[in-house]
Amino acid sequence: MDVNILACALFAVLIMSLVSLIYGIYKTRWIFRQPVENEKLLRISGYVSNGAMTFLGREYRVLIPFVLMVAVFLALANRGQLGFQALTFTLGAACSALAGFIGMKVATASNARTTSAAEKGLAPALLLSFTGGSVMGLSVVGLALLGLFAVLSAVIIIFTGRQTQAMTDIGLPLLTGFSMGASSIALFTRVGGGIYTKAADIGADLVGKLEANIPEDDPRNPATIADNVGDNVGDVAGMGADLFESYVGTIVGCIILGQTAIVSPEIRTELVALPLLLSALGVVGSIIGIRLVGRGSGISPQASLNRGSYTAALIAALGAYPLFWYILGDHRVGQAGFNQIYLSFIVGLVAGVGIGMLTEYFTGMNRGPVNAIVKACETGPATTIITGIGIGMRSSFLTILIISAVLMLSYLMAGLYGLGISALGMLCTLGIQLAVDAYGPIADNAGGLAEMAELPPEVRSVTDRLDAVGNTTAAIGKGFAIGSAALTAVILFVAFKEQAGIESIDLTDPTVLVGLFLGAAIPYLFSSMAMGAIGRAAFAMIQEVRRQFREKPGILSGKDAPDYNRCIDISTSSALTEMVAPGLVAALAPIAVGFLGGTRMLMGLLAGTTVSGVILSIFMANSGGAWDNAKKSIEEGASEGKGSASHKASIVGDTVGDPFKDTAGPSLNILIKMMAIISLVIAPLLKSYWN
Numbered sequence: 001m002d003v004n005i006l007a008c009a010l011f012a013v014l015i016m017s018l019v020s021l022i023y024g025i026y027k028t029r030w031i032f033r034q035p036v037e038n039e040k041l042l043r044i045s046g047y048v049s050n051g052a053m054t055f056l057g058r059e060y061r062v063l064i065p066f067v068l069m070v071a072v073f074l075a076l077a078n079r080g081q082l083g084f085q086a087l088t089f090t091l092g093a094a095c096s097a098l099a100g101f102i103g104m105k106v107a108t109a110s111n112a113r114t115t116s117a118a119e120k121g122l123a124p125a126l127l128l129s130f131t132g133g134s135v136m137g138l139s140v141v142g143l144a145l146l147g148l149f150a151v152l153s154a155v156i157i158i159f160t161g162r163q164t165q166a167m168t169d170i171g172l173p174l175l176t177g178f179s180m181g182a183s184s185i186a187l188f189t190r191v192g193g194g195i196y197t198k199a200a201d202i203g204a205d206l207v208g209k210l211e212a213n214i215p216e217d218d219p220r221n222p223a224t225i226a227d228n229v230g231d232n233v234g235d236v237a238g239m240g241a242d243l244f245e246s247y248v249g250t251i252v253g254c255i256i257l258g259q260t261a262i263v264s265p266e267i268r269t270e271l272v273a274l275p276l277l278l279s280a281l282g283v284v285g286s287i288i289g290i291r292l293v294g295r296g297s298g299i300s301p302q303a304s305l306n307r308g309s310y311t312a313a314l315i316a317a318l319g320a321y322p323l324f325w326y327i328l329g330d331h332r333v334g335q336a337g338f339n340q341i342y343l344s345f346i347v348g349l350v351a352g353v354g355i356g357m358l359t360e361y362f363t364g365m366n367r368g369p370v371n372a373i374v375k376a377c378e379t380g381p382a383t384t385i386i387t388g389i390g391i392g393m394r395s396s397f398l399t400i401l402i403i404s405a406v407l408m409l410s411y412l413m414a415g416l417y418g419l420g421i422s423a424l425g426m427l428c429t430l431g432i433q434l435a436v437d438a439y440g441p442i443a444d445n446a447g448g449l450a451e452m453a454e455l456p457p458e459v460r461s462v463t464d465r466l467d468a469v470g471n472t473t474a475a476i477g478k479g480f481a482i483g484s485a486a487l488t489a490v491i492l493f494v495a496f497k498e499q500a501g502i503e504s505i506d507l508t509d510p511t512v513l514v515g516l517f518l519g520a521a522i523p524y525l526f527s528s529m530a531m532g533a534i535g536r537a538a539f540a541m542i543q544e545v546r547r548q549f550r551e552k553p554g555i556l557s558g559k560d561a562p563d564y565n566r567c568i569d570i571s572t573s574s575a576l577t578e579m580v581a582p583g584l585v586a587a588l589a590p591i592a593v594g595f596l597g598g599t600r601m602l603m604g605l606l607a608g609t610t611v612s613g614v615i616l617s618i619f620m621a622n623s624g625g626a627w628d629n630a631k632k633s634i635e636e637g638a639s640e641g642k643g644s645a646s647h648k649a650s651i652v653g654d655t656v657g658d659p660f661k662d663t664a665g666p667s668l669n670i671l672i673k674m675m676a677i678i679s680l681v682i683a684p685l686l687k688s689y690w691n
Helices: 002-033 037-076 080-118 122-159 166-210 225-257 265-292 301-329 338-363 368-377 381-427 430-452 457-499 510-551 564-578 580-597 599-635 645-690
Strands: none
Touching: 002 080, 002 265, 002 457, 037 080, 037 166, 037 225, 037 430, 080 122, 080 166, 080 225, 080 430, 080 457, 080 564, 080 580, 122 166, 122 225, 122 265, 122 301, 122 457, 166 225, 166 510, 166 564, 166 580, 166 599, 166 645, 225 265, 225 381, 225 430, 225 564, 225 645, 265 301, 265 381, 265 580, 265 645, 301 338, 301 430, 301 457, 301 580, 338 368, 338 381, 338 457, 338 599, 368 381, 368 599, 381 457, 381 599, 381 645, 430 457, 457 599, 510 564, 510 580, 510 599, 510 645, 564 580, 580 599, 580 645, 599 645
């Protein structure tokens, strides 16, 4: 019976992964059929598309040697069938990179078509921008499930036939290899893309808006094309890789907890099958939710997006109950029956929605926190920064309360396995969650293209409405990523404890305390390196924009053409150079501490990094989102309006918040998971080394 259930789960995963990818192809073909008749718009969007794909290609060429070196290390460190961990690591990296490539290609094609659709009204523009984002969501989910299917099928069919014990001996290392491959690409893509986009954005804003007094996305600004390219490489490819890694890590974590649970082999296999079936169900909910967005007239963009997201969550909640009943029946995991484990899933699902609503409150326009920053802008940049920092700190505490409640409730109801299932509940409908998030940079780029192509003001008015909602959806996406990162890191943390053979930890042990302090400091070191990189890259960009304005005064009068390519090259070179050092910190820290300080110090390191990283990430993401929407509120007429002293103060706040919310903050999600998955991969080596 157990083999049949696992076979059914794998079949369901295969079918839904293919459905997701085929539906994504269908959506892609529809997008490319939409016309762009304005020649200037088409030409400028071509600059953005070419710049984005060129950067992604150069970034992947830098990452290929890294992936190959790690694969060789894994092959040499393992013997026999475990040597195939190198292949699964490479597969995970390849799937993550491919998802980013597809999302980027479609997003850059959707930008100009959204601008063109905005000439017809809000509803067509919303449908097109969201459809572009949905391809990113469908690609990530489809490739993640297809990769997991390939790994699990290989373990069961090629290596072991019908021996379920092989899932522990061989399957878990191969799964962790797949997850580590996804984490590696995610970290470098997120950091590199974040450095690229913020260097261009800061250069464009500080020189263009504050010094030259020209509008945002003005075609006279040499950095404006690089800025629009950056929105794609950071917020589409970067976020896609981030959530690909979260999704894979959560499913792998659930499988690990299910396979190591103290139950009979039959029930253990059912616990492995359950997260696979729930993931397949999530694809169904996501596709139905995607179909609902943009349908109907007279509905606001935010309401339309919420309708799709909540419908997907409801389908997952209702459809999960018969799955839990059928798979688990009268079986128990510890003291928990299927009802308690199902409730753990619901807790995670509700918590994901709760974190999204909390993030929307702290970062949304016309909400109290953003209005407080708008008011603070009237007294200058200093009060703007102080108010934004305070709002971010307060939001961290409330979000941590939700995450803590999930941890306690799910553990009390169903133990460690319940904790894993609650994390999966939070990311079950990732297809539509990521679609909503990727919609934001497409709408943002559409507005930039409307400005650069000098389209009528009413077109920019439509794209600005979409962009304002997109800022909030981007912040909500980061909230989901942070919440799921916290739960996934805890799952991997527990799995490492089991694999390393550690029974208990004494917090008064100096070895553990040293690990805790080091771990708590690493997110700050990592963030410092990322923000320092942005500062250096932005300095070079500012100098270049000033040089062009100085040496070609005809740029501002429209007589001379700015050199966009030089600014694109500055962002590209800076990002590819500067992303290496932060990535090495994440990769080498657990290895160094594990082999020099031991497994207990490494446990302390992981605990410290998880707690510190989650809180710092929430603070940075929400402060940055609130500053951004405060600026947009003033540009729409709040306070003293565009061009005023308060507007200039809000631009300073937004400039400070950009690296917070788009580089350092979201990269911390990947940092804590990557350190945990690397620790899990090297756990057998550490165990033999110290014994």
